[in-house]
Amino acid sequence: xxxxxxxPVLLIASLMVAATPLLLAAIGELVVERAGVLNLGVEGMMxxxxxxxxxxxxxxxxxxxxxxxxxxxxxxxxxxxxxxTQFALANQVASGLALTLFGLGLSALMGQSYxxxxxxxxxxxxxxxxxxxxVLGPILFSHDPVLYLGIALTGAVYWxxxxxxxxxxxRAVGESHDAAHALGYNVIRVRILAIMFGGACAGLxxxxxxxxxxxxxxxxxxxxxxxxxxxxVVFASWKPWRxxxxxxxxxxxxxxxxxxxxxxxxxxxxxxxxxxYLITILVLVIMSAxxxxxxxxxxxxxxxxx
Amino acid sequence: xxxxxxxxxxxxxxxxxVVANDDVSFDIGTNEVxxxxxxxxxxxxxxxxxIYGLVKPDSGTMTWxxxxxxxxxxxxxxxxxxxxxxxxxxxFDALSVAENVALGMENPPAMRDLARRIRRVSETYGxxxxxxxxxGDLSAGERQRVEIIRCLLQDPKLLIMDEPTSVLTxxxxxxxxQTLNKLKAEGTSILYISHKLEEIRALCDHxxxxxxxxxxxxxxxxxxxxxxxxxxxxxxxxxTPTRTTEKAGAVVLDVxxxxxxxxxxxxxxxxxxxxxxxxxxxxxxxxxxGNGQDELLSALSxxxxxxxxxxxxNGQDVANxxxxxRRGMGILAAPEERLGHAAAPDLSLTxxxxxxxxxxxxxxxxxxxxxxxxxxxxxxIIKEFDxxxxxxxxxxxxxxxxxxxxxxxxxxVLQRPEVLxxxxxxxxxxxxxxASIRQALLDLAAGGAAIVVISQDLDELMEISDxxxxxxxxxxxxxxxxxxxxxDEIGLMMGGAHGMEVAHVGDEEKEGASA
Numbered sequence: 001x002x003x004x005x006x007x008p009v010l011l012i013a014s015l016m017v018a019a020t021p022l023l024l025a026a027i028g029e030l031v032v033e034r035a036g037v038l039n040l041g042v043e044g045m046m047x048x049x050x051x052x053x054x055x056x057x058x059x060x061x062x063x064x065x066x067x068x069x070x071x072x073x074x075x076x077x078x079x080x081x082x083x084x085t086q087f088a089l090a091n092q093v094a095s096g097l098a099l100t101l102f103g104l105g106l107s108a109l110m111g112q113s114y115x116x117x118x119x120x121x122x123x124x125x126x127x128x129x130x131x132x133x134x135v136l137g138p139i140l141f142s143h144d145p146v147l148y149l150g151i152a153l154t155g156a157v158y159w160x161x162x163x164x165x166x167x168x169x170x171r172a173v174g175e176s177h178d179a180a181h182a183l184g185y186n187v188i189r190v191r192i193l194a195i196m197f198g199g200a201c202a203g204l205x206x207x208x209x210x211x212x213x214x215x216x217x218x219x220x221x222x223x224x225x226x227x228x229x230x231x232x233v234v235f236a237s238w239k240p241w242r243x244x245x246x247x248x249x250x251x252x253x254x255x256x257x258x259x260x261x262x263x264x265x266x267x268x269x270x271x272x273x274x275x276x277y278l279i280t281i282l283v284l285v286i287m288s289a290x291x292x293x294x295x296x297x298x299x300x301x302x303x304x305x306x
Numbered sequence: 307x308x309x310x311x312x313x314x315x316x317x318x319x320x321x322x323x324v325v326a327n328d329d330v331s332f333d334i335g336t337n338e339v340x341x342x343x344x345x346x347x348x349x350x351x352x353x354x355x356x357i358y359g360l361v362k363p364d365s366g367t368m369t370w371x372x373x374x375x376x377x378x379x380x381x382x383x384x385x386x387x388x389x390x391x392x393x394x395x396x397x398f399d400a401l402s403v404a405e406n407v408a409l410g411m412e413n414p415p416a417m418r419d420l421a422r423r424i425r426r427v428s429e430t431y432g433x434x435x436x437x438x439x440x441x442g443d444l445s446a447g448e449r450q451r452v453e454i455i456r457c458l459l460q461d462p463k464l465l466i467m468d469e470p471t472s473v474l475t476x477x478x479x480x481x482x483x484q485t486l487n488k489l490k491a492e493g494t495s496i497l498y499i500s501h502k503l504e505e506i507r508a509l510c511d512h513x514x515x516x517x518x519x520x521x522x523x524x525x526x527x528x529x530x531x532x533x534x535x536x537x538x539x540x541x542x543x544x545x546t547p548t549r550t551t552e553k554a555g556a557v558v559l560d561v562x563x564x565x566x567x568x569x570x571x572x573x574x575x576x577x578x579x580x581x582x583x584x585x586x587x588x589x590x591x592x593x594x595x596g597n598g599q600d601e602l603l604s605a606l607s608x609x610x611x612x613x614x615x616x617x618x619x620n621g622q623d624v625a626n627x628x629x630x631x632r633r634g635m636g637i638l639a640a641p642e643e644r645l646g647h648a649a650a651p652d653l654s655l656t657x658x659x660x661x662x663x664x665x666x667x668x669x670x671x672x673x674x675x676x677x678x679x680x681x682x683x684x685x686x687i688i689k690e691f692d693x694x695x696x697x698x699x700x701x702x703x704x705x706x707x708x709x710x711x712x713x714x715x716x717x718x719v720l721q722r723p724e725v726l727x728x729x730x731x732x733x734x735x736x737x738x739x740x741a742s743i744r745q746a747l748l749d750l751a752a753g754g755a756a757i758v759v760i761s762q763d764l765d766e767l768m769e770i771s772d773x774x775x776x777x778x779x780x781x782x783x784x785x786x787x788x789x790x791x792x793x794d795e796i797g798l799m800m801g802g803a804h805g806m807e808v809a810h811v812g813d814e815e816k817e818g819a820s821a
Contacts, residue, residue, distance in 0.1 A: 165414070168401075172409050175398040182360065182396045183410055184380030296400060 006259045012139045012252075016147055017213055019251025021046070021205040021222075023150045025229035026236070026243045027157055028201025033233055034161060035194035036174035036297035040096025041081050042202050043226025044103025049074040049203025050210035051107040054119055054217045063122040067146065067207050074203020075196045077103060082195040086188050089301050104220060114217045122146070122212050146208055151244070153201070158240040170194060174295035177302040187302050202226065228277070235284030238294065242287065250280040309372045311336045311495050312357070312464060317366035319352055326352040328519040329366070334464065339486065339496045341506040341527060344516035345539055345736040350499050353516070354466055357497075358390050359383040384412055387463030391453045391470055399442030399572060403452050406441050410456040427458050431485050442572040445596060447478050454485070465489065466497045471505060475594055476764075476797035483509055501539070503532035517541050540737045555585035558756035559606075559725050560618040566605050574598040574780045576605065581775065581785060583725070583756040588747065590771025590788060591760045593800055598780040599729055599760050600642065606727045606758065607639030608632040619725055633665045636724035640714050642733065642760075644707060648714040651703035655695065658702050659684035659717055666721040683720075691716030692742065708735040712743065719746050726750060729760040744770050764796060776800040 025042050032039050052073030057066025081099050084090040122144050130141040161167040173180045173190045181187050205225070210217055228250065236242035253276040261272055310333035319327045327349045334340045344350050355361040357368065359377030368375040370386055377383035397406055404421050408414035415423070421437040428435040433451040441452060450470060457465055467486075471479045486496055486509065498510055506513060507527045515523045515538045523538050564579040576598050583589045593599065604610040606617065608629040617625045624632055629639075641647045649658045660680045664670050669680045684698040691712040695705055702710060715731055731747065732740035748770055751757050760777075761767050767774055767788065774788040778801035786799075 165408070168405055168408060172398050172401065172405075175400050179396045179398055180409075182380075182392055184359070184384075185409075293400070 006263060009135055009138050011255055011259060013143070015248065015252040015255040016139075016143065017251075018255050019247040020147050020150045021208045021213065022225050022229055022232065022250060023154065023244060023247035024146075024205035024208065025202045025226055026232045026247060027150070027153055027240060028198035028205075029229055030233045030236075030238060030240060030243055031157060031161075031170070031201075032194050032198035033298055034174045034238060034295055035170050035191050036177060036295050036300065036302075037085065037191050037195055038092045038096065038299040039078065039081055039099070039195060039198055040093060040230065041078070041099025041103065041226075042198075042229050043222060043224065044100035045074040045077050045199050045202035046103075046206035046209075046222045046226045047107040047220070048077050048103045049206030050222060051111045051114070051206075051217060052203065053207025054210040055110065055114055057119050057211060058114060058117055061120045063120050063211055066119070066211055067204060070203040070207030071200040072203070074199040074201070074206070076199070078195045078199025078202075079192075081199075082192045085301070086191055086195075089303060092299050092301070100226070108219045111217050111219060115219075117217065119211050119215050119217075121215070144212055146204070146212065154240050154244045161240070171295070174297055177297050177300070181302070191302075202229075205229075228280075231281065232284070234294070235281060235288055237288045242284070246280055246284050249283060250276050253279050310334055311338075311371060312375070313369045314353075314357075315367050315369075317353065317356060317363045317368070319349075319356065319361065319363050325519045327356075327363070330516065330519070330521045331366075332514040332521060332524065334495050334497060335512075336495055337490055337493055338512060339490055339498055339510045341510035341513035342497060342499045342516065343501065343503075343506065343513055343535060343539055345501060348516040348539070349519040350516055351468065352519075354390070354468060354497070354499065357383065357464075358388055358466065381412065384460060387461070388466065389457035389460050389462035389464070390466040390468070391450070391457055392468055397441050397449055397452060399440070401441060402437065403435060403439055403441060403444075404437040406452055407437075407456045407459065410453075411460060423459060424455055427455055431455075431458065431488070432481060433485070445594065447474050447594060450474070458489075462494060464495045464497060466499070468499045469501075470498075471500065471502060475800040476793045478594075479505065503527075503535050506535070507532060515539055536737060555754065557582045558585050558620055559583040559758070560621075561606075562616060562618075564602075564605060564612055564616045566601050566610055566612055568601055569604070569610065574601055576601050577780045579782045581782060583758060585724075585754045585756055586751050587773070588751050588757045588759055588771045589785070590767035590774045591758060591777060591782070592762065592764055592767050592774065592796065593777035595762055597777040597801075599777060601780070602777065603639060603641055603727055603729045603760060606637070606725075607641070608637070630665055633662065633721075636666070636722070637727075638662070638666075638718040638721055638723040638725070639727040640718045640729070640731065642729040644710050644714055645703055649702040649710060652701055654699050654701055655688065655693075655705075655713060656681050656684040656698045658713070659687060659698075662717060663721060687713055687716040687720055690720060691746070692739070707733075708739050711735050712739055715743050715746065719750055722753075723750070723755055725756045725758075727758045727760070730762065731759060732761075732763065732766060740766070764793075774799075 025046055029039065029042050049070035053066040053070030056069035057063045077099065081095055084095040085092050124142055125145050125148065127141045131137045133141070161171060169185055170190055173185060173187050177187045206222055209221060214221065232243055232246045236246050257272040257275050261269055312334045315331045317327050317330045330353060342350050342353070352361060356363050359380045359382055375386065377386065398409070404417055404424060407424055408417070408420055414420055424435065424437040428451065433455060435448065435451050435455060441449060444452070470482060474482060490496060498506070500506055510527050513525050513527045513535070514521060515535065517539060522541070525535065527535070560582045562580050564576055566576040568574055574597055579602070581589065591602070601610070605612050608627055608631065612625045614625055615623050619635060619637055624635065624637065645651045650661065660669055660675060663683055667683050669676050669683065681698060687693065688695060688698060693713045693716065694709050705713065711733065712735070715728065718726060732743050735743065744766065747757055747759065759767065759771060768791070771788045773785045774791060775785040776783045776796065776799040783799040
């Protein structure tokens with residue numbers, strides 16, 4: 001066992017990369033759930049984003065176009081969910097599960113000819129001067145732009161929900177759709193926009209895995225990140241900064257356990273592999289003890305009576 | 307009086323199977339408090355929703371200050387100067403007072419300015435309110451203040467109030483009326499919806515009466531007797547329940563030191579409650595909604611278990627027994643919420659009859675349901691309590707609120723309870739059916755049952771109960787004989803005016819004039 005092989009600077013830098021797909025998907029789902037909708041299709045939207053982003057960036061050789069395509073693909077798939085739950089008034093849990101299964105199948109079909117191909121690389125945003133600072137430079141200032149976008153998005157969502165009128169209306173819709181409707185707000189429209197935002201974020205998170213983190217295409221490569229994102233939103237008590245913290249914690253332990261495996265530590269691999277899940281859930285459960293509850297209308301079907 | 311502020315002509319609105327409003331016409335003048343009277347289901351709410359732009363009429367027109375008025379959505383109605391205080395469904399529990407107010411405004415100022423304006427308006431009208439508090443923590447009266455202030459901040463020309471006093475103590479009602487009179491003096495018209503006739507006689511200049519969606523008459527409330535108005539509303543003569551027994555027997559239900567934490571976040575803690583009910587006696591428990599009524603019912607029915615010896619029936623401790631064990635002993639209950647609590651919405655009436663009747667009526671046999679006996683029991687309830695339904699196979703949710711209420715009460719009354727606890731037994735039930743439910747409770751007491759009636763309808767409690775107590779913040783007041791209690795005394799038992807004070811608008815004007 002050789003723990004000295006683990007470089008703390010590289011470890012922190014790579015945990016941020018490992019956490020970003022989870023952060024993006026969870027922040028999107030947080031907005032959806034604050035609007036009172038439970039979309040269990042995150043995993044499906046992520047994998048569709050992963051293959052759509054991969055395919056488009058291979059075809060156009062532009063990773064940027066790939067990311068945009070991934071967001072569009074996630075949003076379009078989420079529209080299917082929106083149609084089912086908001087217009088056809090279908091059960092949200094069943095529709096979300098169906099969306100995940102559909103996304104996994106469709107992505108496997110679309111990705112058949114892309115197995116084994118290398119996508120065009122995404123340029124890192126090496127900020128001059130700042131990225132040369134020892135220790136801090138590689139940790140903070142030499143990542144790809146999407147990683148910074150993820151952090152900025154967390155701040156933006158926090159500001160939107162807390163300070164803006166749009167965010168107030170969104171929270172109101174999630175709290176009591178009947179009251180929001182009685183005051184004349186268009187519950188369905190707010191929810192569809194939130195669902196599409198969640199889809200775009202999930203798609204972007206998926207493409208981050210297939211284009212930047214891994215980068216290649218394999219069937220089912222999101223490997224349950226979408227499910228972790230769903231759990232993260234709940235344990236983070238629907239608060240954006242806690243989602244960021246939870247995602248980084250999860251990413252951090254994940255990267256650490258991979259490093260420990262490589263260093264040949266005398267703990268069975270299976271225990272190491274389950275540790276990120278266990279520790280993240282444990283920490284967030286302790287933090288969520290303050291009882292800030294779920295949006296009151298979460299998962300309930302809205303039907304404007306009369 | 308020149309052009310009326312709002313003139314309604316021939317408004318009609320039909321829903322599949324129901325005509326909610328049928329050719330309704332009336333005028334609301336400037337500076338007028340206009341009452342809209344009617345039983346539940348008479349079409350008051352639909353009419354008001356059309357004025358507020360939530361519902362579009364099928365035919366008919368409205369004119370606002372002489373101009374055609376057809377708001378496509380509430381925004382447009384608010385822009386014209388219509389504001390509405392809702393009966394239910396318009397506050398958000400998890401948001402603060404200021405956020406709730408902002409949601410009801412077209413162009414709300416920044417939160418800090420809004421908080422200042424809320425403070426100023428609340429002081430001017432004597433409705434003290436902290437803008438930063440979470441609405442879920444407020445009492446029913448305070449929640450109503452939030453709604454009123456939300457309306458006042460928009461300088462409305464027409465203020466619509468949908469049954470505003472159902473959640474207030476008599477003292478709070480008094481203060482609300484003074485606030486409304488100040489508003490009227492400032493030039494605001496008020497459309498006041500209620501079925502409480504004495505209030506309307508005290509407050510309103512003019513009344514329109516709806517029955518089954520039709521305008522069946524208009525009157526000047528001050529010159530019309532409450533009984534005449536009631537008979538216009540119901541379209542029939544009213545039967546007042548009569549009681550036959552006076553004397554009560556041995557103590558049946560003995561509650562002492564009952565304390566209970568609420569089951570949900572915004573519930574009330576019951577604090578050290580003591581009372582006894584004798585055989586043949588009806589104990590009435592009043593109080594503003596949200597002061598522990600639901601918790602008291604769940605403690606008595608066995609849904610929540612409490613400390614040993616806190617509830618005894620005929621000397622036996624039942625505090626640790628669940629609802630079915632209590633049903634076996636003859637302790638039955640009918641909760642307030644009909645759909646989802648008292649009855650399972652998607653099950654048929656027969657199945658719902660089985661749910662609480664299985665034990666006492668012997669409707670099951672070795673784990674198998676005896677359907678013929680169950681159907682018979684359901685039919686008996688339907689017949690005895692005049693439940694209007696196509697048959698016992700109909701789902702509970704398909705019944706109107708009043709009919710389902712008759713079914714739910716009838717189901718418990720017909721099981722010959724020794725102790726019966728009911729919460730809001732006549733909530734949303736028309737006057738004739740309410741009278742028959744009250745009569746059934748009186749008859750049951752005459753047969754020797756001990757009955758606890760929890761209600762927010764004080765008239766009802768005064769009519770049927772032998773002794774009266776009020777819940778206030780989870781505590782029960784001293785019990786007093788119901789006969790001879792004055793409204794003032796009841797109000798004080800209910801906790802008085804909860805910190806409200808009389809509006810200061812007029813005073814300020816006087817000060818301004820003298821300065």
